Amino acid sequence: MSVSIDQIFVSGKRWLLSWLAGTPDWAIQIASSLINIFALLAVFLTLFALMSVLERKILGRIQNRYGPNRVGPFGLLQPVADGIKMLVKEDIVPVRADKIVHFLAPVLIAATAILALGIIPYGRNLTPFTIDGGILFFFAVGSTTELAVFMAGWGSNNKFSMLGAMRAIAQMISYELPLVITVLPVVMIVGSLTPDTIVAAQDDYVFGFVPRWFVFTPWGATAFILFFVSGLVESNRTPFDVPEGESEIVAGHMTEYSGFKYATFFMAEYIGMFAITGLATTLFLGGWHAPVRALEFIPSYVWFFVKLGALLFVYIWLRGTLPRTRVDQIMNFAWKFMLPMAFTCVIAAAVWHYAGRGLRGWLWSLVVIAIAYTALSIVLDTRRKFAPRTYRFAE
């Protein structure tokens, strides 16, 4: 029974494809891909709508107010109202904007965000597109976002847009390094770039009850935190949301966008967030595996979305809790702390592997990370260095 519920989507797709029996192979292939794409879009656009209302609800709760509660029961239909509003708003394109580039930027940014969702295993046999270098595909697609942000900034022909795009790109490039390097230890230990293999490697339990997820090893936990913080920056979330700022650069590269194009940017940001938390779940939190053996009867996709939801909740929680950082603080943090720590994770994972992947390896890798962390925190300690503020002006 539980197996059939677990595989309900797989058998559903097989049933849909059985209608096409007898047609040539390529037609079935295309139909199969289309079903995957529609399922992905349906799930994640619904999740986007749900997330946008839940985020406002939870933020309201954190800030001691109600949040949206007028449209539908508990304000649940708020995203519908927002969507209609965005659709009927006038689409304004500045006269001096580069029309084509201005139009293509939101298209490209949404396309790349959605593409990245395609390689994540959402459950047992539920990977939409199995690619041999799936992890690499994720980052290859993600790196295209920078060009899209640049197109938005430059195509708008507005100084605020351009400066905002510069900020966004600078922080995206800086944090892409720790993001990619924190994935390396997992890839090293598993010996594969395929997300399915990485999830399969996290099956089973140590001592019969601790799941073999990478987050329970010292290097995995460190890499997970670094990955999570880099993910926050990549999706421009608080406390790293400096590409936007009403009092400084308006809405950054989105300043000159209105109506549905602005909504597309908004959607791409959220879908990028889902993709990066999905990848974090896959890499470090055991993907769709259950945390306890007794709970394995619950379908695998439920576990995946529970973990995804938990991570997304932390995103919202951080937004409601932390103030924003400054641009220079973000950059310094990336190059002086995140990057060395990411390299330490690689070394710690190698130590863990060569010390036998057992308790000894666990302790040794903890030692490596503790040494690196202490050394970095001593070197980067700025507490005593506060001097009267000096100003430098352009000559």
Add this chain to the structure above:
Amino acid sequence: MNSAAFIVIGILTLAAALAAATLPKLMHAALSFAVTFLGIAAFFFLLGAEFVGLVQVFVYIGAVAVLIVFTILLTRRDIEKDRGFNWSGVVVAIAVFGGLIWAIFKTQSLSGVAPEMPVLTVKHIGEVLMSGYVWPLLCVGLLLTAALIGALILVMEERK
């Protein structure tokens, strides 16, 4: 199906390359150059070289294209100006193209039938890189590190 895909991708890549060479605005040219990179990546995918295709997207669109647009943005004052037409560039391009075509048709090793290639996985590439080609790999790593340090020295504040 593969040959149809080849023709479609080929036309798109060539059109983007032509646009990159002829568009009057420099920034448009740079962006169509990025489309050309994407077309080349698609060719790699078509040939079954997934890894190379993905690296092509990662490095050339994610890094090189961004580098190009930033270089244009930071070095030119007159991005909007029409850049004219460079005839010497046409001559050089035709010369390079002719040379390549001549070399390709002269090569003996291409005359045979293409051998059946095993499916190339990332694992194989990694193993080969770490065994047979470990010295070239280390040299490239050293070169890139040197470049990184050089860039740091360039932007370092001069202490008075």
